[in-house]
Amino acid sequence: MATTIESTLTGERADLLDALGKARFFLRFTARELDDEQAATRSTASELCVGGLVKHVAAMERQWARFIVDGPSGMPAGDDPAAYEQHAASFRMLPGETLAGILAEYEEIARRTDELVRTLPDLDAGHELPPAPWFTPGTRWSARRVIQHVIGETAQHAGHADIIREAIDGAKSMG
Numbered sequence: 001m002a003t004t005i006e007s008t009l010t011g012e013r014a015d016l017l018d019a020l021g022k023a024r025f026f027l028r029f030t031a032r033e034l035d036d037e038q039a040a041t042r043s044t045a046s047e048l049c050v051g052g053l054v055k056h057v058a059a060m061e062r063q064w065a066r067f068i069v070d071g072p073s074g075m076p077a078g079d080d081p082a083a084y085e086q087h088a089a090s091f092r093m094l095p096g097e098t099l100a101g102i103l104a105e106y107e108e109i110a111r112r113t114d115e116l117v118r119t120l121p122d123l124d125a126g127h128e129l130p131p132a133p134w135f136t137p138g139t140r141w142s143a144r145r146v147i148q149h150v151i152g153e154t155a156q157h158a159g160h161a162d163i164i165r166e167a168i169d170g171a172k173s174m175g
Helices: 011-029 050-074 081-089 099-119 143-169
Strands: 126-128 140-142
Touching: 011 050, 011 099, 011 143, 050 099, 050 126, 050 143, 099 143, 126 143, 140 143
Parallel strands: none
Antiparallel strands: 126 140
């Protein structure tokens, strides 16, 4: 299910939301007709599972949307062990989690992100990235750059999910 984009939205914002919507679609499509056990299955040598990838992408999108609004304070500190553990857990389906629940949360996060992109006063507005070993100190990202990053990460993880899904039951997203 793709997130609806207002028909009056044009230009760059429409393009960003269209690209993000397509990446989200392919990620969610890999989860079609899976039960919770299948969604939590590690079908390759990696630790990844389809449900965990959807959960991770949702958490990542929520975090980056917070960054757009609140700056670095909207993101966990790069040297916080608890934040690292939470990040690692975002790739797994934990006891009590369901694929339906993960997908519903992702849909709500997507709706809020889309609304942010539609209503943000300026895509050039940005913040300095928080201190973390994976960010160059002093680097600033605009809202536009953040949304491009979310699109890229969503598409990358959709590819991971497709490989994992194919190993579970042979189903593919394309082809």
